[in-house]
Amino acid sequence: MTCYSLDGLTPVVDPTAYVHPSAVLIGDVIIGAYCYVGPLASLRGDFGRIVLEEGANVQDTCVMHGFPDSDTVVERNGHVGHGAVLHGCRVGADALIGMNAVVMDNAHIAARSFVSAGALVKAGFSCPEQSLVLGSPAQVKRRLSDEEVAWKHAGTREYQVLAQRCMASLQECTPLSMVEADRPRIHDSGLRPKLAGSA
Template identity: 45%
Template sequence: MVKVYAIDGVTPVVNPTAFVHPTASLIGDVVIGPECYVGPGASIRADFGRFEMGPGSNFQDNCTAHGFSGEDIIIGENCNIGHGAVIHGAVLQDRVLVGMNAVVMDGVVLHDDVLVAALAFVPAAMEVPPGVIAAGTPAKILRELTDEEKQWKVAGNRDYHNLTMRCHATLNEVEALTELDSPHPRLKMQGSKPLYKTREDT
């Protein structure tokens, strides 16, 4: 059962086509749109302002969202928020990718098709223009995304669309086996590859 909490009479809203993992926590003025994915251990605290996630976006394992009083957190359509990232009072437009363990601070605006590298720190009030990579601590704009990188982002988002449907269809809590079956079933996946492998193939 997902941990959903109302505060001051405001209850989270989750579209029925979205998937929220049972270990995630949603508090207050949360709006999760259609076909979104919220991963294990994610914490979305909308107890000071609204958190809104647009259609097809994902907020992966152990991500955190929060903000100061009256500041909304907006995540647009088809965004990928990587494992362990922190979004604090920021606005993300469409098709944004925030890498693993990156931190995006208050007043930041990430325009369409931005890629924030893993472990980056995007400082308060920074505005990142469309279609670029931002990386480092503090983050700096490195260059424009290549067509290959844009396609890779889209493929990764498609994987999470598919995962949302798979979770609705087949995810269930079970007891672990004590030994391998013979033969033991394996997952048969044909999703996207890590970016470095995509580059090796071209």
Template identity: 35%
Template sequence: MSATIIPVRGFTPRIGEGTFVAPNASIIGDVVIGRDCSIWFNTVIRGDVNSIRIADRVNIQDGTVLHTLYQKSTIEIGEDVSIGHNVTLHGCHIRPFALIGMGAVVMDDAVVGEGALVAAGSVVLSRTQIGPNELWGGAPAKFIKMVDPDQARELNIKIARNYLMYSRWYTDPDNATDPQ
């Protein structure tokens, strides 16, 4: 069993070196994924109507859906970002070192700043601007507090590295190690 990779409208997804794509993930159309990422089970990255760009060392966890608006919104995800299980990202921009909690929704033209955290189950409405190192939560999501930039960055790098390690368990099972 292998991932579903589908060209659409003349765009074929491009996947960077060292990136793990789970066997039942779907990657479609105008999608570019960087190096050392992990795209987990039942994830759908649907670049059929507009572009999706994912930088290096991003983990997109199980059941997540990425999509855009035709000729209106794109998705851009910076490096070392963690996207939790069952997240919906629709036409938004996620800056480096951010974390999107499980089950969150981030809508069109929203921006999640560098090192920011979106709490699990939150709904970030269209055109919301979340600043660097801010914690937002709720439905609709609201500002909760500032987070220490060094702690947020350290946490998000640790999560991103752990997911890279987990992905290696699938691609190189003879060298599997436990998280530390």
């Protein structure tokens, strides 16, 4: 990872967390146990504090930032999809932020809630626990089922396992010039159940 201290504050990464070498951590960043930070993620603690609590993941090209004296927090087992932007907000425990969603200042996504891909969550927004949040500007659509929350929890567990896999075996390499015969496939852990009605 690319890591910078600023004004005497150095990022903190728990030894059990995985941060991709291309991710950037600046200043007041705290990454808890069993977290995963994906390629090209930018966690800028140059104004406010950035916190990932235990088991959270922030995927490729995500941005976390805030205004001075703010906290941008992903609580325990929070799940932030590719390309999302979190600015001075709080993502509750076991919540999911969809790909390319934007969550603005002082918004609070409650525990076990989902924000849809591409949503724009305006500053100051809040929702009840276990909400499905859709649109631009985002609104609460309905309450999530326990089955949907369990599906998300299993997906987050896959990222916790991925953090362990990356620490154990990810290494920079030179690409092959052709596909080898009988090339094996990478399989998930089998932890994630299919959601009813999905392919």
